Amino acid sequence: MKLIFAPMEGISTYIYRRLHARFFGGVEEYFAPFIAPDGSGSFKSSALRDILPENNRDITLIPQLLVNRSEPFVHVAGELAAMGYGEVNLNIGCPSSTVVAKHKGSGMLLDLEGLDRCLNEIFSRSPLAVSIKTRMGLESTEEFPRILEIYKKYPLKRLIIHARARSGMYRSPVDIQGFLSCLDSCPWPLWYNGDLFSPDCATLWDMAGDRLAGLMLGRGAVADPALPRALNGGPALSVPELENFHGALLSAYLEAGYDGRSAMARLKELWFYMLCKFPDSRRETKALLRSQTLQDYSFAASALFHSGKFSPTCYFSQ
Ligand SMILES: Cc1cc2nc3c(=O)[nH]c(=O)nc-3n(C[C@H](O)[C@H](O)[C@H](O)COP(=O)(O)O)c2cc1C
Known part of the structure; x- marks a missing residue:
């Protein structure tokens, strides 16, 4: 395909x-x-x-x-x-x-x-x-x-x-x-x-x-x-690879000269879509989207990745 x-x-x-x-x-x-x-x-x-x-x-x-x-x-x-x-x-x-x-x-x-x-x-x-x-x-x-x-x-x-x-x-x-x-x-x-x-x-x-x-x-x-x-017949998404991808994106935006706030803003925009992979994660999601500093953001993202609420078979819907 x-x-x-x-x-x-x-x-x-x-x-x-x-x-x-x-x-x-x-x-x-x-x-x-x-x-x-x-x-x-x-x-x-x-x-x-x-x-x-x-x-x-x-x-x-x-x-x-x-x-x-x-x-x-x-x-x-x-x-x-x-x-x-x-x-x-x-x-x-x-x-x-x-x-x-x-x-x-x-x-x-x-x-x-x-x-x-x-x-x-x-x-x-x-x-x-x-x-x-x-x-x-x-x-x-x-x-x-x-x-x-x-x-x-x-x-x-x-x-x-x-x-x-x-x-x-x-x-x-x-x-x-x-x-x-x-x-x-x-x-x-x-x-x-x-x-x-x-x-x-x-x-x-x-x-x-x-x-x-x-x-x-x-x-x-x-x-x-x-x-x-x-x-194309390959494996479904896993939490470790999503976490690594997310970490690499954050580092790359910072290395490209984005300040912490702008880099976070880019990633929060992605979360609007990616959160569908974490159903029933209201508490973790709130902390993530409300975070103001890079430190709070990274902490909240890590909590979400390790929450056990990831579902590979949940997909985006509107
Ligand atoms: C945030 C956002 C930004 C977009 N930017 C562009 C763009 O720059 N050029 C374009 O042709 N379409 C743009 N689109 C439309 C998408 O390319 C696509 O046509 C649309 O999302 C429908 O496909 P989907 O249902 O697979 O998302 C954008 C859509 C969204 C939601």
Whole structure:
């Protein structure tokens, strides 16, 4: 089963990706969280650090852009090509209100003629192969056939479909049937994304057969970093390896120059997902999330790991 790691802003940083690959693996590629260049193609130094090849040595990384105009896209794609990348992904999925208000992310679906024009310019000028990660609509997944007709005009490297409309944010039921109904008519490799949280998601793979290029895992893999490995027949997550992974992440953030508070904040964001592996741990969880100092945090994390409340078969759900 071909698996890729979803871009997760604030979570799947270069530090996270490198350690995930070292401790667990199981995914063929990692998608970087979006870079949002301004009109002239400039972007934050933190975003540059995240995609620099020297920070992503042992993994295959696909950078992603959040733009709605071809100029900054082509400019940054040129820089990515110079760094040695072969593919750049366009984000047509982000549901955040501020992003949509700027007609970026899934907001590009507000004006389909404008989307078509933008893609026309991007595909005629990009120095790199372009893939798209998309929602299936703004208000309803029933909008997708029209959107797909536009995508079909272009030589996408691949299409990754998050099987929800923007209105569903990350919560509404995913439209598996709508996704499956596109499989036969898409001319490029098609990847599925959305709510793949446990080994049961292998059934989608069975249903789609070899018409599906693979699966993109997001929150499910953050909650259980061994999920991709388990889906490929490897062992389930164990407490010692999760504890070692967690310790390595904390050390790596501190070594990268994060102060204690910011490093803790990164890890607490991960715990939002990973706590599902520790059902019935209210007391330990409270201490962990309320900790203010690095010392209290490390103490609380250790208490949780050694609480005996770990369950390898509990998975993320919303
Ligand atoms: C905290 C968070 C950050 C995300 N950041 C990005 C991003 O930078 N680019 C992107 O295309 N999608 C982003 N997503 C969406 C995920 O890549 C993925 O499509 C979504 O979580 C659905 O997949 P899942 O159900 O497997 O988690 C983000 C999602 C979350 C929850």
